[in-house]
Amino acid sequence: MAFRQPEHEMSVTSLDSSVELRSRSPSPQLFNPRKLRFADDDFDKDPPEGASPHHPLHQHQRQKLSSGEEHHLGSKDDVGDGDVSMSPPCQKVRALRLFSTPATPKTILQKSTTQCSNHLSAAAAAVNATRRSEELFRERPRSLPLHNRKLPTQDTANVNPFTPDSLLAHNKKRCRTQFGRENLNLNVNAMQKYLLSDACDDDATEEAGDSLREIHQQAPKRLALHDTNISRFKREFMQVNVIGVGEFGVVFQCVNRLDGCIYAIKKSKKPVAGSSFEKRALNEVWAHAVLGKHDNVVRYYSAWAEDDHMLIQNEFCDGGSLHARIQDHFLGEADLKIVLMHVIEGLRYIHSNDLVHMDLKPENIFSTMNPNAHKLAEEQSQQTKDDDGMDSVYEELRHSENLVTYKIGDLGHVTSVKEPHVEEGDCRYLSKEVLQEDYSNLFKADIFSLGITLFEVAGGGPLPKNGPEWHNLRNGMVPVLPSLSRDFNELIAQMMHPNPDKRPTSQSIFNHPILSAVDSKSKLQLGLELTVEKRKNEILMNKLREAKKQIKLLEQRVNLLAVTNNPDSLDGQRCLRSFTRRMRTPFSSHGKFDGISDRNKNIITNI
Ligand SMILES: Nc1ncnc2c1ncn2[C@@H]1O[C@H](COP(=O)(O)OP(=O)(O)OP(=O)(O)O)[C@@H](O)[C@H]1O
Numbered sequence: 001m002a003f004r005q006p007e008h009e010m011s012v013t014s015l016d017s018s019v020e021l022r023s024r025s026p027s028p029q030l031f032n033p034r035k036l037r038f039a040d041d042d043f044d045k046d047p048p049e050g051a052s053p054h055h056p057l058h059q060h061q062r063q064k065l066s067s068g069e070e071h072h073l074g075s076k077d078d079v080g081d082g083d084v085s086m087s088p089p090c091q092k093v094r095a096l097r098l099f100s101t102p103a104t105p106k107t108i109l110q111k112s113t114t115q116c117s118n119h120l121s122a123a124a125a126a127v128n129a130t131r132r133s134e135e136l137f138r139e140r141p142r143s144l145p146l147h148n149r150k151l152p153t154q155d156t157a158n159v160n161p162f163t164p165d166s167l168l169a170h171n172k173k174r175c176r177t178q179f180g181r182e183n184l185n186l187n188v189n190a191m192q193k194y195l196l197s198d199a200c201d202d203d204a205t206e207e208a209g210d211s212l213r214e215i216h217q218q219a220p221k222r223l224a225l226h227d228t229n230i231s232r233f234k235r236e237f238m239q240v241n242v243i244g245v246g247e248f249g250v251v252f253q254c255v256n257r258l259d260g261c262i263y264a265i266k267k268s269k270k271p272v273a274g275s276s277f278e279k280r281a282l283n284e285v286w287a288h289a290v291l292g293k294h295d296n297v298v299r300y301y302s303a304w305a306e307d308d309h310m311l312i313q314n315e316f317c318d319g320g321s322l323h324a325r326i327q328d329h330f331l332g333e334a335d336l337k338i339v340l341m342h343v344i345e346g347l348r349y350i351h352s353n354d355l356v357h358m359d360l361k362p363e364n365i366f367s368t369m370n371p372n373a374h375k376l377a378e379e380q381s382q383q384t385k386d387d388d389g390m391d392s393v394y395e396e397l398r399h400s401e402n403l404v405t406y407k408i409g410d411l412g413h414v415t416s417v418k419e420p421h422v423e424e425g426d427c428r429y430l431s432k433e434v435l436q437e438d439y440s441n442l443f444k445a446d447i448f449s450l451g452i453t454l455f456e457v458a459g460g461g462p463l464p465k466n467g468p469e470w471h472n473l474r475n476g477m478v479p480v481l482p483s484l485s486r487d488f489n490e491l492i493a494q495m496m497h498p499n500p501d502k503r504p505t506s507q508s509i510f511n512h513p514i515l516s517a518v519d520s521k522s523k524l525q526l527g528l529e530l531t532v533e534k535r536k537n538e539i540l541m542n543k544l545r546e547a548k549k550q551i552k553l554l555e556q557r558v559n560l561l562a563v564t565n566n567p568d569s570l571d572g573q574r575c576l577r578s579f580t581r582r583m584r585t586p587f588s589s590h591g592k593f594d595g596i597s598d599r600n601k602n603i604i605t606n607i
């Protein structure tokens, strides 16, 4: 089996060469009290370490981009002001200012009861559950300790600034300080008060706000990553491969030793705890925790700090990135529509949470293949021997490589539109207004990035990082791609419109005729859906046959009863006939057969 390969034989980069897993791990059953250390206040002021060639801050890039100043290309009326004095990397990166830190181990929150109606009440339950479990642990050790960890002296947790509740609370002026720009963690009492208070209830919020203010004086800063370091990776996962390297992290394909499933684990390249990258790392975790629940956004499982590195356990996307996909050939219109349909669904979901991605590009759009599709098609074509005209579809389905779902990943730049803290993404996909620090319509900045992504994926690349071509693409001069229809070319140009207000919204793209037509689903996808429906139909037919059998049995019993009770068999036969007729009447309700009759009334009518 592939995953049984001994670790020393793996030709992959070791995840952590420096971590001493055991020496750092305290006893799993003891919660050693210790003092909390808080993160630096000055993260925003630190210059980022080692900016990559794509990073907007990179010095030599800035110098190169100054060449764009000579090219004023805004010839159209509705084109921007043509001010090209700014080229992509000349803006300094403002380190993210984020509100608080969810060092809350997901495993604790997962223990929350399923009855909880929202995540806040779930977290409240988790607080209680944690207390109970602390008592339990004192009495008997856990049978399978997955990791050792120290709990801080004060039992604290952070508030994720991207949850709808946090945003709501943030909107309330009185809560601005607590949930806004300052970092915050809450102790158990404060957390209970906060979680149990209805965010819409003014009094409750005020009370929670008071308690928060009180707590705020004691623990005004977020939990530092230093304080949440745990040794988990080697214990819980088997590293299989390196699947990608980005500016910020290295991504490993791993198998969880316990559940046997494959995950993608992203590890920050450098130790982030206490560095200027700490906030960026936490931002990605917060965004994933809030957004990783949509089919078109990479799913999130857990995150932790280990050896001062940030590790995020995500869904493994076996189809790789869109960037990898276009290395062989560019996508045609049919495939491009599927990319757009999936990504716009994910983006619509992100935008509906008042959040923006801010780094959409082919490297950050991943794909998963549908492994069951082929099997399903195989089985179906074997079962369906009669010619129903679908043979060709099944055939195509069997040989297809196109059953793919695209997902938005790399949420490290996500920010809230209500209080944006923008860290510019890759300058090749950056809109001009964001470069000019106009953050008034960040939704449309994402639309621009997606538009230019489609342009590249359809063969319009390679995209310029700076200079006159960079400005051309942002000043309404988008070349027409011959491989695409006029409609699609127009849509891309509209998405890349110099005026953000004139770009379509994610909702309107979702409803665009180009996607609403049936052919926006590939023939293969339709075939798959049909196969699934046929399966359902088959199950219903089986139930129907079963119901018919039951009815026959009942008829025989009634017949027998009638003969036994009434020696006059002729009369008995007559009774039986009238009874059977009643049985076959869909809405009849007679005695002990009511239930059966009702249950089967719909199918019986069709027999
Ligand atoms: N969940 C995943 N499944 C499969 N491959 C992945 C996954 N996450 C990341 N990758 C691969 O790893 C690469 C780098 O990941 P990611 O974009 O998250 O890192 P990054 O350092 O934040 O990148 P960036 O340079 O965009 O900031 C991706 O381009 C992709 O090829």
Ligand SMILES: [Mg+2]
Pocket (backbone or CB within 6 Å): 246, 247, 363, 364, 410
């Ligand atoms: Mg990336």
